[in-house]
Amino acid sequence: MKLYEAPSPNARRVHIFMAEKGLECDRVAVDIRAAENLSADYLAKNPGGRVPMLELDDGTCIGESVAICRYMESIQSEPVLFGATGVEAAKVEMWQRRAELGFLLEVAGAFRNITGFFKDRETCVAEWGQVCAERAPKMLTMFDEQLAQTSYLAGDNFSIADITLAVALDFARMVKVVEIPELPNIQRWYGEVSTRSSFSAT
Amino acid sequence: MKLYEAPSPNARRVHIFMAEKGLECDRVAVDIRAAENLSADYLAKNPGGRVPMLELDDGTCIGESVAICRYMESIQSEPVLFGATGVEAAKVEMWQRRAELGFLLEVAGAFRNITGFFKDRETCVAEWGQVCAERAPKMLTMFDEQLAQTSYLAGDNFSIADITLAVALDFARMVKVVEIPELPNIQRWYGEVSTRSSFSAT
Numbered sequence: 482m483k484l485y486e487a488p489s490p491n492a493r494r495v496h497i498f499m500a501e502k503g504l505e506c507d508r509v510a511v512d513i514r515a516a517e518n519l520s521a522d523y524l525a526k527n528p529g530g531r532v533p534m535l536e537l538d539d540g541t542c543i544g545e546s547v548a549i550c551r552y553m554e555s556i557q558s559e560p561v562l563f564g565a566t567g568v569e570a571a572k573v574e575m576w577q578r579r580a581e582l583g584f585l586l587e588v589a590g591a592f593r594n595i596t597g598f599f600k601d602r603e604t605c606v607a608e609w610g611q612v613c614a615e616r617a618p619k620m621l622t623m624f625d626e627q628l629a630q631t632s633y634l635a636g637d638n639f640s641i642a643d644i645t646l647a648v649a650l651d652f653a654r655m656v657k658v659v660e661i662p663e664l665p666n667i668q669r670w671y672g673e674v675s676t677r678s679s680f681s682a683t
Numbered sequence: 684m685k686l687y688e689a690p691s692p693n694a695r696r697v698h699i700f701m702a703e704k705g706l707e708c709d710r711v712a713v714d715i716r717a718a719e720n721l722s723a724d725y726l727a728k729n730p731g732g733r734v735p736m737l738e739l740d741d742g743t744c745i746g747e748s749v750a751i752c753r754y755m756e757s758i759q760s761e762p763v764l765f766g767a768t769g770v771e772a773a774k775v776e777m778w779q780r781r782a783e784l785g786f787l788l789e790v791a792g793a794f795r796n797i798t799g800f801f802k803d804r805e806t807c808v809a810e811w812g813q814v815c816a817e818r819a820p821k822m823l824t825m826f827d828e829q830l831a832q833t834s835y836l837a838g839d840n841f842s843i844a845d846i847t848l849a850v851a852l853d854f855a856r857m858v859k860v861v862e863i864p865e866l867p868n869i870q871r872w873y874g875e876v877s878t879r880s881s882f883s884a885t
Contacts, residue, residue, distance in 0.1 A: 528825045529781065541770060548776035555769025567757025568743060574750035579731065586784075609811035623730045 483507040484549075485526075486533040487518070490585060490652040491546040495533050497644050498550045500679035502557040506535075516602070547577070550641055562641045569636065576627070576635040576642035579620065585649035587617035591658045610658070617659045621667060628666035639674065647674045685709040686751075687728075688735040689720070692787060692854040693748040697735050699846050700752045702881035704759040708737075718804070749779070752843055764843045771838065778829070778837040778844035781822065787851035789819035793860045812860070819861045823869060830868035841876065849876045 484506050486492040499505065511517045511532050518530040527534040527544040535543045535552065543549050554563050564570030593599055594610030624646060627634060634642040650671065653659045674680070686708050688694040701707065713719045713734050720732040729736040729746040737745045737754065745751050756765050766772035795801055796812030826848060829836060836844040852873065855861045876882065 528828065529785065529822075537770070543770075543773045543777055545777045545780045547780065548773045551776045552769055552773035555772060567754055568739070568745075570757060571745045571750045571754035574753045575745055575747045578747045578749065582784075582788075583731065604814045604817075606808060606811045606814060609808045609814075612806045612808060612811075615806075620731075626730065 482538060483509055483536045484533055485509045485511050485523070485536065487511045487513045489513075489532065490589075490648045491531075492533045493648050493651075494546050494641075494644050495535075495549050495553075496682040497648070497679045498553055498562065498641065500682035501560060501562060501639075501644075501677075502553055504553055504557055519602075547581075547641070561638070562644075564635065564640065565638075569638070573635045573640045573642055577640070577645055579623065580634065580642050580646040580649060583620040584617055584624075585645060585652070587613045587620070588649055588653045588656070588659050591617060592652075592656045595658045596656070614659045617653065618662055621662060621664055625664035625666045628670045633670070633674075639677075643670075643674050647671060647680070651675075684740060685711055685738045686735055687711045687713050687725070687738065689713045689715045691715075691734065692791075692850045693733075694735045695850050695853075696748050696843075696846050697737075697751050697755075698884040699850070699881045700755055700764065700843065702884035703762060703764060703841075703846075703879075704755055706755055706759055721804075749783075749843070763840070764846075766837065766842065767840075771840070775837045775842045775844055779842070779847055781825065782836065782844050782848040782851060785822040786819055786826075787847060787854070789815045789822070790851055790855045790858070790861050793819060794854075794858045797860045798858070816861045819855065820864055823864060823866055827866035827868045830872045835872070835876075841879075845872075845876050849873060849882070853877075 484495065486508060487510065511523065513532060517523060518532055524530055526536065526542040529544065531544055533546055533549060535549045543552055551563065564573040590613035591610045593603070594605045595607055595614065597605045624634065631637065633639050634646055650661065653661055686697065688710060689712065713725065715734060719725060720734050726732055728738065728744045731746065733746055735748055735751060737751045739745070745754055753765065766775040792815035793812045795805070796807045797809055797816065799807045826836065833839065835841050836848055852863065855863055
């Protein structure tokens with residue numbers, strides 16, 4: 482299988498997920514600044530043109546990083562990163578969505594609309610970027626309160642929700658458009674997850 | 684188990700999902716216009732204050748409609764709505780995310796920012812609403828091209844991705860802030876899914 486990718490928080494989520502699973506695959510660099518992801522060849526494989534995208538040996542193409550991770554979970558179940566029971570799977574889904582929709586997408590919305598990084602291909606509204614930048618840190622309070630009670634975001638076990646939140650925090654610190662408050666439980670948790678060997682995967 | 688809910692596309696997704704599974708549960712109406720979802724009691728159960736939320740008999744609370752559906756899938760596997768194999772599960776995740784992030788959330792963004800429906804509790808940016816309103820219909824072309832090749836959005840089988848897209852289309856038509864083009868394959872597919880008995884569940 483081949484992973485088509487460009488440097489991004491989403492690619493990093495997949496790298497960490499694969500490293501946790503001990504999985505490897507071929508890599509194909511996609512130059513998104515040169516709009517390679519919008520070429521006819523790429524769009525035929527992955528309509529919408531997003532990266533990363535996983536191409537299986539039989540030609541099946543899977544877009545969306547969480548879908549790629551879910552496929553990886555199906556071919557290598559250990560360690561379980563999407564929850565082992567019905568309740569755990571639901572909690573992982575819940576926290577994964579909160580981390581992604583409530584935080585990562587807000588940070589990305591702030592970044593794209595404030596800096597105009599993709600202004601050659603999308604309409605940017607700086608005022609909306611500010612709304613995203615103000616909303617993102619508020620979600621962190623929710624995560625901090627959860628992490629006061631549990632080892633990891635979705636409970637006792639490390640999961641994809643932790644990967645999403647830690648990657649989103651690193652991205653937020655890198656792009657500097659969102660103010661990240663220092664919160665004690667997030668700090669304890671981040672110290673643990675960010676030093677896992679999987680987090681140095683590239 | 685108890686479903687806390689308010690009329691919304693997300694509640695409707697859960698209703699249809701449960702009807703497909705033949706599942707029932709107690710219902711608790713939450714008045715979001717009166718901000719009942721932001722009360723201390725509700726926030727203790729579901730930080731963030733979103734609806735719907737499922738409370739299990741042991742007190743476990745599951746927020747996020749897709750997480751609720753995933754729990755339902757775990758207690759009643761048939762009919763399978765999240766994919767039966769690893770590849771199918773990945774494809775369902777991919778199309779479910781495209782339908783939700785790429786269309787439903789864009790329609791919601793257009794609705795909330797253009798009409799100011801929740802302006803008592805969130806900052807609305809009309810210009811951003813227009814960006815969402817312009818982007819949403821473009822995604823429909825991708826869905827139409829997929830539905831030219833497959834019976835349902837994620838392949839041969841009806842899945843949660845179909846529920847999300849059909850509910851989002853109904854919501855878009857109701858709130859009238861997004862122009863919905865007539866596309867032949869979506870029309871064929873919508874005629875089939877929207878007449879399933881589960882779609883009349885309330």
